Amino acid sequence: MDQVVEFLVSAAILVGGVFALVGSIGLARLPDFYLRLHGPTKASTLGVGGTILASLLFFSWQERALQLQEVLIALFLFITAPVSAHMLAKAAMHRDLKRREDTRGRPWKQ
Amino acid sequence: MNLAILVLLPFLGAALPPLAERLRAPRTALALSAALMPALALALLIGPAGQVFEGRTVQDALSWMPSLGLTLAFRLDGLALLFALLVLGIGLLVILYARYYLSANEKAGRFYAFLLLFMGAMLGVVTSDNLLLLVLFWELTSLSSFLLIGFWSHQSAARKGARMALTVTGMGGLALLAGVLLIGQVVGSYSLDQALASGDLIRASRLYPLILVLVLLGIFTKSAQFPFHFWLPHAMAAPTPVSAYLHSATMVKAGVFLLARFYPMLAGTDLWFDLVTLAGMATLLWGAAAALFQHDLKGLLAYSTISHLGLITLLFGLNTELAAVAAVFHIINHATFKASLFMAAGIIDHETGTRDMRRINGLWKYMPYTAVLAMVASAAMAGVPLLNGFLSKEMFFAETLQSSRLGAMSWVLPLGATLGGVFSVAYSARFIHDVFFNGEPVNLPKFPPHEPPRYMKVPVEILVALCVAVGVLPAITVSGLLAVAGSATLGGELPEYHLSIWHGFNVPLLMSVVALVGGVAVYSLRRWLYTQYDRLPAINANLIFEGRVQALARAATALGNTLRNGSLQSYAAWLLALVALVLLVHLSPAAIDGTRGLLPLDGVALLAGAMLVVAALITAVLHRHRMTAIMSVSVVGLVVSLTFVRLSAPDLALTQLSVEVVTVLLLMLAMYFLPVRTRMESGVLRVSRDLLLSVVIGGGVGLMAFAMMTSDFQTISGYFLDNAKPGGGGTNVVNVILVDFRGFDTFGEITVLGIAAMGIYALLRDLDLLSARSDSVGRPWARDAHPLVLVTISRPLLPLALLISVYIFLRGHNLPGGGFIAGLITSVALLLQYVASGVEWVHRRMPGDYHPVVAVGLLLAGVTGLGSWFFGHPFLTSTFDHVHWPLVGEFELASAMLFDTGVFLTVVGATLLMLANLGKLSLLDDKKGGA
Amino acid sequence: MEAMVAIMIAVLVGTGVYLVLRARTFPVILGITLLSYGVNLFVFISGRLALDQAPIVGRGPATDPLPQALVLTAIVIGFAMTAFLVVLALRGQGETGTDHVDGDADEGGQR
Amino acid sequence: MEHLIIAPILIPAFAGMLLLLEVRERQPLRRLTGLVSALALIPVAVGLYLRAAGGDILVYQLGDWAAPFGIVLVLDKLSALMVLLTSLLALPALIYASRADDKRGANFHALFQLQLMGINGAFLTGDLFNLFVFFEVLLIASYGLALHGRGPARVKAGIHYVVLNLIGSALFLVALGLVYGTTGTLNMADFAVKVRELDGGALELARIAGLLMWVVFGLKAALFPLYFWLPATYANATAGVAALFAIMTKVGVYAIARVQGLAFLDGPLAGLGRDALWVLALLTLLLAAIGVLGARRLGEMVAYLVVMSVGTLMAGLSWGSPEATGAMLYYLIHSTLVCGGLFLLADLVARGRGKLGDQLVAGPAPAGRSGLAALFFLGAIAVIGLPPLSGFMGKVALLQTVPSPLYWLFLLGGGLLALVGMSRAGSTLFWRATGDGRARRLDRPRLAATVLLLSAAPALAIWGESVLEATVAAAAQWAQPGLYIEAVLGGGA
Amino acid sequence: MLAIALPIGFGLIVLALLLNLYRLLRGPTLPDRALALDTMYINAIALIVLYGIATDGKLYFEAGMLIALIGFVSTVAVAKYMTRGDIIE
Amino acid sequence: MSRLLPFPMLSLLLWLSWLLLNGFSWGHGLLGLVLAVVLPLGTRPFWPNVPRLRDFPKLVRFVLVVHWDIITANVVVARLILGSPRKLRPAFVELPLELTDDFAITLLASTISLTPGTVSADVSEDRRTLLIHALDMDDEAELVAQIKQRYERPLKEIFEC
Secondary structure (H helix, E strand, O other): OOHHHHHHHHHHHHHHHHHHHHHHHHHHHOOOHHHHOHHHHHHHHHHHHHHHHHHHHHHHHHHOOOOOHHHHHHHHHHHHHHHHHHHHHHHHHHOOOOOOOOOEOOOOOO | OOHHHHHHHHHHHOOHHHHHHHOOOOHHHHHHHHHHHHHHHHHHHHHHHHHHHOOOOEEEEEEEEOOOOEEEEEEEOHHHHHHHHHHHHHHHHHHHHHHHHOOOOOOHHHHHHHHHHHHHHHHHHHHEOEHHHHHHHHHHHHHHHHHHHOOOOOOHHHHHHHHHHHHHHHHHHHHHHHHHHHHHHHHOOOEHHHHHHOHHHHHHOOOHHHHHHHHHHHHHHHOOOOOOOOHHHHHHHOOHHHHHHHHHHOHHHHHHHHHHHOHHHHOOOHHHHHHHHHHHHHHHHHHHHHHHOOOEHHHHHHHHHHHHHHHHHHHHHOOOHHHHHHHHHHHHHHHHHHHHHHHHHHHHHHHHOOOEOOOOOOHHHOOHHHHHHHHHHHHHHHOOOOOHHHHHHHHHHHHHHHOOOOHHHHHHHHHHHHHHHHHHHHHHHHHHHHHHOOOOOOOOOOOOOOOOOHHHHHHHHHHHHHHHHHHHOHHHHOHHHHHHHHHHHHOOOOOOOOOOOOOOOOHHHHHHHHHHHHHHHHHHOHHHHHHHHHHOOOOOHHHHHHHHHHHHHHHHHHHHHHHOOOOHHHHHHHHHHHHHHHHHHHOOHHHOOOOOOOOOOOHHHHHHHHHHHHHHHHHHHOOOEHHHHHHHHHHHHHHHHHHHHHOOOHHHHHHHHHHHHHHHHHHHHHHOOOOOEOOOOOOHHHHHHHHHHHHHHHHHHHHHHHHHHOOOOOOOHHHHHHHHHHHHOOOEHHHHHHHHHOHHHHHHHHHHHHHHHHHHHHHHOOOOOOOOOEOOOOOEOOOOOOOHHHHHHHHHHHHHHHHHHHHHHHHOOOOOOOHHHHHHHHHHHHHHHHHHHOHHHHHHHOOOOOHHHHHHHHHHHHHHHHHHHHHOOOOOOOOEEEEEEOOOEEEEEEHHHHHHHHHHHHHHHHHHHHHHHHHHHHHHHHHHHHO | OHHHHHHHHHHHHHHHHHHHOOOEHHHHHHHHHHHHHHHHHHHHHOOOOOOOOOOEOOOOOOOOHHHHHHHHHHHHHHHHHHHHHHHHHHHHHHHHOOOEOOOOOOOOOOO | OOHHHHHHHHHHHHHHHHHHHOOOOOHHHHHHHHHHHHHHHHHHHHHHHHHHHOOOOEEEEHHHOOOOOOOEEEEOHHHHHHHHHHHHHHHHHHHHHOOOHHHHOOOHHHHHHHHHHHHHHHHHEOEHHHHHHHHHHHHHHHHHHHOOOOOHHHHHHHHHHHHHHHHHHHHHHHHHHHHHHHHOOOEHHHHHHHHOOOOHHHHHHHHHHHHHHHHHHHHHHOOOOOOOHHHHHHHHOOHHHHHHHOOHHHHHHHHHHHHHHHHOOOOOOOOOOHHHHHHHHHHHHHHHHHHHHHOOEHHHHHHHHHHHHHHHHHHHHHHOOHHHHHHHHHHHHHHHHHHHHHHHHHHHHHHHOHHHOOEOOOOOEOOOHHHHHHHHHHHHHHHHOOOOOHHHHHHHHHHHHOOOHHHHHHHHHHHHHHHHHHHHHHHHHHHOOOOEOOOOOOOHHHHHHHHHHHOHHHHHHHOHHHHHHHHHHHHHHHOOHHHHHHHHHOOOO | OHHHHHHHHHHHHHHHHHHHHHHHHHOOOHHHHHHHHHHHHHHHHHHHHHHHHHHOOOOOHHHHHHHHHHHHHHHHHHHHHHHHOOOOO | OOOOOOOHHHHHHHHHHHHHHHOOOHHHHHHHHHHHHHHHHHOHHHOOOOOOOOOHHHHHHHHHHHHHHHHHHHHHHHHHHHOOHHHOOOEEEEEEOOOOOHHHHHHHHHHHHHOOOEEEEEEOOOOOEEEEEEOOOOOHHHHHHHHHHHHHHHHHHHHOO
16 A cells, blocks of 8 residues: 555544544533533544545545545535534523533523 | 934924014914924834834934044934933923913013923933033033023022023033043043943943043032032022923933943942942932922922932942832933922912912812822822832832942941931922911912913823823833833843832831831921021022132132233233243253354454443433433444444444434434333332343343354355345345345335334324423423524435435445335435424425325335236246446346335335324324414 | 353343333333344344455355344334334323323323 | 235235225225225135145245245145134124224224234245244234224233233344354244254254244243233224234244244254143133133133133143144134134123123123124133034044143133133123113124124034044144145245 | 554544443433434444445445434434424424 | 526535445436436425525635634644633624525534534524524634624625625
8 A cells, every 4th residue: 555645544544533532522521511512513523524534545545546425424414413513502502501600691592 | 214303303493482483473382383393303203212112222323523533323222212202201291381381471482492402402412322422412401401590580599590500510511521531532432332332341441430430520410419419409490391391301310311321331330339329328318308498399399309319329329230220210200290290389389479388388279180280299209109109219228228338337228218218208298288288378479379271280180190100000101111211221131120019018118118107207397397497507509609609700800810910010021031931941051162263352342332231221220311211222222233334234234323313203202292200110129020030031142142153053145145146136135135035024024114104193193192391300392493503404405315315225236225224314304304394394395194105115015026926926026137228338127126116115104104193293282282 | 252242132132121121111112122122133143243244245255144134124123113112102191191001090190 | 836825915915005095084995995805815715725725735935036045935734724714704803893993093904904914924924034024014913903992991901912022022033043043044944954953052042942932922822921911902902803813812823833843843852842831821721711700891701711712722732743733723713713703792792781891790781682692602602612512522622632631620620610700791791681771783794793703613513524624634734844844945836 | 554543543433432421421411411422423423434444345334424414313303302392393 | 497406506416426426427427417306306395495506616615614614623622622621711602693594594503513612502583693602712703703704704695695
């Protein structure tokens, strides 16, 4: 395997893995729900993105042709992930979940 | 002459009276219609009777169920002839009697029908030449007597009496059946002929005691022998013609008939002697003594019947030929005098309106003619000389003297016999004196009584005339019949005996005298005896029996409720405990062969497995927090999908994932109507029981899984891998199996899905459910029903998802995918529209009834399968071809695709039918709330 | 790997059994679901485990396809049955006013 | 190729699908479709039976794939007999239900047809997993049918029925996993061949597979301690449905007979679980008889009679001789039809008694009392096993072929308990009537359907020999698994 | 190089999954758990994609795509349940 | 044209997706085309208000900008997450909307959620205001301005004018 491609693939994998982990760390350790909401919706998208990039590179190189199927995963995820975040945020606001005291602004009544 | 027809006639005749009744025939015509067939039968009997008197046995057989050994075989020998004559003759008299006995507003047609049924059954019993056929008719007599006894079904006593008789005799019948089957086993045939000839074989058999006990159980219950006698007095609740018939010549005589019939087969052993004699003696005494204390006219007769049956039984038990002949003789005599007595009692009941002897007195004045008849009959019953009862009783006394089986105790038999005679005389005296003399009637319901209609007396007259005729001229009247009957009973030559009134001064005569004198003496002491008797605690067999039965039924209900306690938890525990038992007993670690190499375990798998374990445990532990449990179950589902990915099952992973989503939607829909939390309600004991079951079953299944995975095996799967492409035209073997190799499974499976959807639709229709008005933390629901972002995103997602469905569908045959998964994706996309925009919005845009979609899907799959018929192939044979389209290139067309389309449509239709209708539920609720 | 899968199956079946024995319809539904997972896996592994051997012709060694087809059928049937049970639970709630499996209206209207 | 073999599955299947297509709820059209299908099944079943009676075992290879790779339907005398029985039961049951009961919920006719499809499929299939699929078809349809109509009691019974059967299905899958995991096949005949070659751990697993199947089939058949769901479910089901359900327990009995006859008659697992089945069958018999005695509703009583018949049958089957199995099959036919008829009768009685329904308490006499009483008397005699009806023949046949004192005691004793129970019931319902009930006339088609089913009792007695010969022949064929295996694996028809 | 990067990648993602599970367990609120589940789904996609690379095959791509496409529907349903109770109205 | 292709953008997206999935070949090109036409037509009723795309190049630019933002901000957010949570300055921000088209608003909300540090939490009923939760906010006005400038304006130009 070409060293450069292998490097790129490996790097993409690591980037993806790290961001996936970071997102989940955020989910695990941030103090209130609204903050935790940021972890996955951000980092995980890039986490998946990284692995997808790796996959793209890997298979394109492997097959000696552009393999873009995985882009669809990213596309769908970009379409759907904000919706779940949005809905969960609404749910949290409806339940009037505790937020950190120093949070500025107010959530809306649902 | 066909004996089968003879037996059949009464059964056929049973149809006539109801028919006549329907035609509104007058009572006499009704009676005539009933009498027609028995009369015909009697007439038909004349021919074969002649042959019998010539010493031949008339036999006749039709095949019925030869595999069972059940044939319609009939025989007419002397014994059968005797009984046939009694059954038919007395039966006819009873019909005549009943014509006058039954009042105009009673369902006489039905009565006669029952009576004729009974007559036919009885005739069958006595003429059967096949043991099974005999049992069949035997049980029929029980059944038809049940109907007869319960004829006045509005009376509680009649119902209870009928049930008691049926229960007791039914039990006996079952025992008899068992006995007969054993006889058949020993003899190797159910032919009565052969069985009679195999007496020695049977008696020598290891099974003999059992056979004897079983058969005797049948006999004793039927002929009311102690201790099974108690049903008989209560059968008196029947109309009197029935009593006259059942308890003189027929029903109870069936028992003693069988004693006679089986005499050559079973008699002659000490066991026979002990059992039969003992029962007979006990019955004789008990019945005779009890008869004296009855105030009910029919009650007295009932107990006297019991006593006389005991006498006959005792005679058969003595194991001597002469005694058997005497028994047969007494059967005849008892039939005549007892039938006439019952009829007389019926007349008295009919004319006075009561049967209580404490009120019926001095009837001589009012109905002297009847009185004479009754007195003659009673005298016969008491064994007064010049009447038939005397002759047989004499023989009885004589035979009791002969027996030496009891050794030094042999004197007990004649003593008992004499004692029985004493009581017999006493109650006969009571019947005469109390009823016809003894002062004036007391407070009769009908007063003054007078003679009954002319023809009501005819049957009594005939019977009484017979009593006298036999008593005076036995040699002329009865000896011929008795001879053939006796020899048939013994199955051989008759012993020497003389039927004459005078045998000279001998011990039996002395016993008769003692009986007469003693009887009169006892009767004169009656008042003292009654007061003594009244001090005894009253025993009402009816109440006791009914009480027992009720207690039994209650116990049965209680036992039933204990086992079937209405608790699903306990039912499921039984089921699972059974499984646990199977595993505990049969599963051992030795099942692990370990012939197959293990796959390496990597960290990812380990951690994923750990996740699954944790999630499953969370679900179990936290199941009371329902939402949490749903989520942890989702995690389990996710890990299972990933496991499928890891273990080379892409199709399964896809299916599992999409099913997972639909399931969550389903659960969330349901949660709207279900409580959010489960209460803690299982006790420690139950929880530990359940834990034990889970550990055993879970562990067992896991162990089996491990054993299976670690051992090699031979499988047919190579065939699928080899033939998927050449035979099924696809490279995705799983899919080819689903739509081709095992397409029938899939056909069934989508049917299941379709049915489930239908069933769910049916369940949801007009379901009243209260939805939660606020969420689990008590907050009112949010206002925003259709969030903008969700709505807007759901729009483009629909065509996109459909595109993916098409993609997944088309590639299914060659790569992971197929109709199921495509269908589920489409369903989810459509459901998303429901979730985002609501039912009404969606249904404005597409038809909301998914029944046709399911139907079309199923039909498509089915019709595709049928298509192969036209090419001469079986259902679901697939065909495929590669078509070359210009521009497009190679394109594969397979009939399996069409089948898969059916699958697709069914999945979409069924899923939406389920969930959309579930979603509509709240709509109903809202409307209700708004109204 | 085999041991891991066996443990997974054991835990799924065990928890499923435990939940099926609960007194309310909801845990029973969960129990049936878990039990199905476990049992489906059990059927699945009856074809033995194989890594990266998807049963697609022309892609090298392939694992046993038959159990996969069976499990697919079982999954769909299981879904149909679960759905029915869920709706039946609702019907029970509607007609008896409680979600107890025996319909004992011990606390009718509790919510 | 004999397409007729699959007709008993396809006719109701297509009828069911067409019924689904009919969305406008035109009840007459639906009834017509259902009845035509049920009617059509009878000549088909008769034809199939006649084919099978010739002695050949016919095999239908679905998708033209030879066994053991594809699924096969197998028509031998036993399966033909069961299919015929189903068709004979279905028509009267459907006629009865088509009077009005079918309108008490949605999709009745479609469910009914698909239920028939499932039952016939279970009888005909020669593949274990396919048997599972058809079990599920008949179960899911039966769930729908059992819950047809409304009412808390029905729902409660339904939940029990459904949950237990779901557990049963899971267990069945475990058994199937074991079957495949040890023998590598799903075809019954092939399994029978391969299971004989097993040893060691695989044999142990196969044994457990067999025992688990017994548990599952025993649940369907309603053996002790797995019958507890039945009385409530059947007693609460709509009459026509309950009547059809009379065959459902027999599916379990059939399945045990089928698998046992093929795989466990000889070989290393000969007589697998037979002793346990024997004991459980006797207990079932006894407890069900007690249940009959203690029943408080007529429907419940009949349901217990169904359980009782299962105990009787299973004991006969587990005795193991072909003769006993032949007798058992005769009794199976008898008890199915008569119990079906009694369910209908119970409903007729209940209808005439207003609010009291079929509770065994004194009340107004039902309309058409004497006719119903006569029918009840007839049915009771038959079901208890008193002469001269089919029950007696069946019992005698069983007693002759199962010479075990214990069995005799339980069978005869159970009969006595049933006699006491039924005579009490009959005398309470028909004799202790407090005045006449509503003057409504009996519905003639309903009555006709009831009579049709109950007339099986005299018919089976009169032509008993032919039927018994047929069942004995079926059992003889059953006892020679080699024939079946040869037919299925030896190339097929 | 890839031989090292892949296991590390797997490790990171599995670690992420475990953290998600921790959050699911911990809660403390329902939205937290739902969020954790949602994140798990997303991480599962990454896992599947990586697995595709590791096995040098694209058979599992559809699984990832499926999660991306419809996985969010369950989260949406849960969220909708929490706000409206009735997810299809 | 509009009757056959009510949503040209969607059709394009579908066609491209199809080709992505199946790889390019004439057959799939044709099949994809058919699907790209048929599917939007079939789902037409589900899309009552047709968003009109005015400026395609700008859309491409917008997409690229968003992707860039995602990548850069991801690093920022990662640091925030891994750092001490105490330092975070979370806030709810109300963003007044200029967009009026539902689709455009949704796109904006999604973009905000996708880009790190912000999640769009709600849209007001009158669709005039967007509620945003920010992970770490310096200054409200700055954030609002940045969003408006970077996302809302291009979107307005792409879909409305």
